[in-house]
Amino acid sequence: MVLQELGSKINSALSKLNTATVIDEETIDEVLKEIAKALLSSDVNVRVVAEVRNNIRKEVLSEAAAGGATNKTRQIRNAVFSELVRLLSPSKEPFTPKRGRCNVFMFVGLQGSGKTTTIAKFANYWARKGWKTAMVCCDTFRAGALDQIKQNAIKLHIPYYGNPLEADPVKLAEEGTEHFRAEKYEIILVDTSGRHHQESELFEEMEQVQGVVQPDEVIFVMDSTIGQAVAEQAAAFKASVPVGSVIITKLDGHARGGGALSAVAATDAPITFIGTGEHFDEFEKFDANSFVSRLMGMGDVKGLMEKLKDTKALEKAPEMMERMQKGQFTLRDLRQQFQTVMGMGNLGQVMSMIPGMSQMMQGQDSDQATKRIQAFMTCFDSMTEDELDCIFKVRKPDPSKPGEYITTFEKTLSESRMRRIAKGAGVPLEGVLALMQSHKQFEGMVQKMGKSGLMNEKQMQQN
Numbered sequence: 001m002v003l004q005e006l007g008s009k010i011n012s013a014l015s016k017l018n019t020a021t022v023i024d025e026e027t028i029d030e031v032l033k034e035i036a037k038a039l040l041s042s043d044v045n046v047r048v049v050a051e052v053r054n055n056i057r058k059e060v061l062s063e064a065a066a067g068g069a070t071n072k073t074r075q076i077r078n079a080v081f082s083e084l085v086r087l088l089s090p091s092k093e094p095f096t097p098k099r100g101r102c103n104v105f106m107f108v109g110l111q112g113s114g115k116t117t118t119i120a121k122f123a124n125y126w127a128r129k130g131w132k133t134a135m136v137c138c139d140t141f142r143a144g145a146l147d148q149i150k151q152n153a154i155k156l157h158i159p160y161y162g163n164p165l166e167a168d169p170v171k172l173a174e175e176g177t178e179h180f181r182a183e184k185y186e187i188i189l190v191d192t193s194g195r196h197h198q199e200s201e202l203f204e205e206m207e208q209v210q211g212v213v214q215p216d217e218v219i220f221v222m223d224s225t226i227g228q229a230v231a232e233q234a235a236a237f238k239a240s241v242p243v244g245s246v247i248i249t250k251l252d253g254h255a256r257g258g259g260a261l262s263a264v265a266a267t268d269a270p271i272t273f274i275g276t277g278e279h280f281d282e283f284e285k286f287d288a289n290s291f292v293s294r295l296m297g298m299g300d301v302k303g304l305m306e307k308l309k310d311t312k313a314l315e316k317a318p319e320m321m322e323r324m325q326k327g328q329f330t331l332r333d334l335r336q337q338f339q340t341v342m343g344m345g346n347l348g349q350v351m352s353m354i355p356g357m358s359q360m361m362q363g364q365d366s367d368q369a370t371k372r373i374q375a376f377m378t379c380f381d382s383m384t385e386d387e388l389d390c391i392f393k394v395r396k397p398d399p400s401k402p403g404e405y406i407t408t409f410e411k412t413l414s415e416s417r418m419r420r421i422a423k424g425a426g427v428p429l430e431g432v433l434a435l436m437q438s439h440k441q442f443e444g445m446v447q448k449m450g451k452s453g454l455m456n457e458k459q460m461q462q463n
């Protein structure tokens, strides 16, 4: 998981609440101090951290202390969740491409930020969803830029435009976009030159390219490894061209990523995607809610469903799809999802999206993740056909009360049955409980998505 260390630190601070007998002001302050330390070590701005801490404190202390420790723990968890979401949510909405017309995106950024790689990832993202996509290379500054685009384009089977004999980037940009506009491409991506530093020449060129291309959106690609210093860079670029959104790269394994994300969000430029590795599929749509949910080990079912949609797994199982549209989700369905997940690659990332799994997975690698899923699969094998096919009564889900799901389930599946399943599968009872909890959360989410039409074929394509 991206920013795994930050996530584990926040969770370990919150887990202190589970063992505390009384949750008084002192305990709350101690937990908040740890969370603040975790954010600072991720390079989040000191002033911002103080604000986050105060907001959580105020919210938690102002709420009636009714309900004892469990209730308070939930309140604190919720307050941390919403503060982190707020921290990562810019107020502006990004541009969304429309089908049946040319949507031109111009990419800007410093050399080495990962701009060329990001364009290929972005192109791949849309092309896989069925959009007619093409790339234009007008980076004439960096030797090898055209070759890099060409190689990526060949690998991804996406057309590109470039001319090694043309030295004028503005002319290339104009010709390339004209060419693909005439061919009615829906997504046209224009790669501009980068520089090592912010130089006036670079900005002049960017402005000229923007003038001829008339992009629908200017995307600024930024390297997260410089932490909160990204804010200054973003401001300089924004002063020259109308940056509409930001893509942050290299968020894999860099401790300072939290600072980069929060600093960009504070500039009010929406973060649309994040780069989490060198490969084309190491690229994720950014959504503050989903991101924080995964960071705090709560999973991201919506993101996972979108990923499953991309693998066409749901289309291959129309009956399951139909049930899911009605909000029904059996244990057999969950088993099928896990089977698909096993074949999806990048298991660590996928696992962090599964509720109930992400927390268990913190600090574990892909091999351990595979073993976990295999243990779940043996639990399924120990269940009866009826248990696998049973459609449980779906109650309104409340992700902040994971314990309630187990209670609901136990009414249907007795503890003695769960013990027998655990014994048959050779796993501790907690393993079966975790599986049930995961199922309940999936079911709740499927119902919510079914109702809101998110499982709807067309709507998911557009998302």
Ligand code: GDP
Residues within 6 Å of the ligand: 109, 110, 111, 112, 113, 114, 115, 116, 117, 118, 194, 249, 250, 251, 252, 274, 275, 276, 277, 278
């Ligand atoms: P450009 O000069 O901005 O076009 O940068 P490139 O696309 O050539 O990328 C510079 C380096 O960063 C290359 O080695 C890429 O493989 C690498 N890179 C790009 N995005 C990511 C990412 O999200 N994570 C990691 N780890 N490396 C990345």
